[in-house]
Amino acid sequence: MERRRKKKKTRNRRSQFNSKIVIITGVALLLIYLAGSLYYTWNFYNRTTINGVNCSNISTKSAEELISTQVREYTLTIEERDDATEQIKGEDIGLKIYFDGGLDSIKKKQNGFLWPIHFFTKDDYEIGTMLNYDKDLLESFYNYLNCFNEDYVIQPIDAHVSEYQDDGYTVVEETKGNLVKKDKLYEIIQNAVLALDSSVSIEKEDCYENPGVTMDNEALNNAVEQMNHLVSSKITYEFGDDQEVVDGEKIHKWINVDSDYNVSLNQEDIKEFIDYIGKTYNTFGKVRTLKTSYDKTIQVSGGDYGWWLDRTTELSELTKAIQAGTQGVREPVYFQTAKQYGDDDVGNTYVEINLTAQHLFFYKDGNMVVDSDFVSGNLTKNYGTPVGTYPIQYRQKDATLVGEDYETSVSYWMPFNGNIGMHDASWRSDFGKDIYLKSGSHGCINLPPKVAKTIYEGISKGTAVIVYELPGTENYTVGSTATEASEQSNETQNDNSQTNETTQNNSTTSNTQTN
Incomplete structure (x- = not known):
């Protein structure tokens, strides 16, 4: 019986102790809650962001000073091509901020007794402020940006047909360059400053002048293909021991490409070559040297014997042969032929x-x-x-x-x-x-x-x-x-x-x- 009484007394003492712990803990929590409620009556909740500035657990005055400091330290980074960057600092353009009571308005709406709920949640706010800067200073800094320096600027160049090489033509890739659309970028930078944006990408904002023709342009690539087909021709004229070869070295000088990438052969250039053949190898009506059967050598003029090139027809036929990419020996079109080529065409x-x-x-x-x-x-x-x-x-x-x-x-x-x-x-x-x-x-x-x-x-x-x-x-x-x-x-x-x-x-x- 005695042992039972002792156990009962022990349980009572423990119960009393636990009750005291609960009371003390409850009182402590209450005091913490009340203290927190009082604190957040004058300060912003934890994890509060205003206009992108972390204003957690500070008063409106402190928040105002913090935002003002960040404005004073504001820097706008301008991202350019080739990983180049430039900066415009707020202090260099006289950037200032004026509050319109927005911080107080947020604070008044905040219920201090609800601070536990907001302790682990994030509150983001945007308040009306008035940013002001010196427009003349901004314009001056803007105009002196390195991206406008003539020694630095690279003009955009369209993709185009290469010069003729031994292996024909290729498409030369466009040059993007770095020429900026100055007026457009200036407007974007003004807006970025007023929004306190940390950076502006000229590329992403589409503020570069871009080439009008890129290397994947279908018409350009078709033109190069046609030109390579033409210069692949190798047409050989044989005049006895002499040869005249019409290959890429000649043909590329006869090719015309207009602004719409239409490819053609210059008929005047080809005619000039045909005229050269006629002038060089025609023997029609020439003065000939003859060793007579009387063992005397004489000059015989007159007559219509000899090679006589049909220049008009040959111009047309050679053009067709080039357009077909012909390779091989070609006999010209003649009004009249002779026995053989050379000084002695009689044989x-x-x-x-x-x-x-x-x-x-x-x-x-x-x-x-x-x-x-x-x-x-x-x-x-x-x-x-x-x-x-x-x-x-x-x-x-x-x-x-x-x-x-x-x-x-x-x-x-x-x-x-x-x-x-x-x-x-x-x-x-x-x-x-x-x-x-x-x-x-x-x-x-x-x-x-x-x-x-x-x-x-x-x-x-x-x-x-x-x-x-x-x-x-x-x-x-x-x-x-x-x-x-x-x-x-x-x-x-x-x-x-x-x-x-x-x-x-x-x-x-x-x-x-x-x-």
Whole structure:
């Protein structure tokens, strides 16, 4: 029983002690609460932010001083390209703040007895303040920012086509530069200062002047692709031992690209090249050197034999070939060709006609096939055969030669100068000597039938016929009649030469054939 009484007394004492602890703790908490309520009657709650400034547990006056201090220490950082930065400080532009009672208003709305609730929560406030700065100072600092220094500024450059290189063209990437939109940025900085923003990014605010064309521009890339296609061409002209190569080195100088990236070939530039080919390799009508069968070397002028480039057609065809990206050897378009290229474009197959001797020689592959007397144009009647170098225009068997006062059938007709040609003259029994002076043809070379047949069978279209005079090779006695005929021959040569030149220049053909 005694033991039970002792246990009961112990429990009572413990209960009394716990009660005292509870009372003391409650009183302490109450005192803390009351103290806190009193404290937060005059101070802002814990974790209170006003206009971005931490104003926790301070009075309105202290908060005002803290905000004012931060304004005085305010710095605006301007973020530029290439990690460059510049700053404008509040003190440098006379930045000041004026309060309009907003802090007191927040404080009055704050219930001090509710401080425990707000102890662990965050309260953010924006109050009306009046910021003011010296506009002249701001403008002065702004204008002297390094980003406006001419030595520093890099102008934006559009993406564009590169210069031609051995491997063609590429797209050159645009240069962003760092040219600032000055007026736009100034307005943004003014607003940033009034909002006490800590930084302004020129890039993010889109205040840089940007290139108008970037390297991913579709039209630009298409243009480069087209240009590379053009310069990929390699067209080789072969003129005997000489070559003219049309490749990227030439073609890139002929390419035009307009502002809309339309690619074209400059026809005037290509024409200049075609004219160069014509001037360099045309042999049409040139003076030729001939070592005659009489072992004398002479100059033969006149005639229409030789290479004659069709410049208009070749201009069109070369343009098409470049546009197709052609690679290979190209034969130009000619009005007329010759046997071979080079100074000697006649080769070793030709007919040599000596009007003075009234004798001709036919050489094929360097070997004389036949030589023979003939009868040429009647000098007395001004039908003299013109001198010069001519190509055989065509061959025809059993032709009928028709003139104003005749119609003659021949077996072998080989025209070389308009309506003048070589043919058999079965009606003649004699050839050579001075027959041509008074009884010559209308301009053609009259041949013995067998000789005409031999030449006809060995000759082909385009073979050169070289007609000349060689004083001292006459095979007849030169008298007064011959002299007169010779003078008439000179007049006839001039007239016929002019007539023939007109015929060639106008590309006309007469239906009249001369016997």
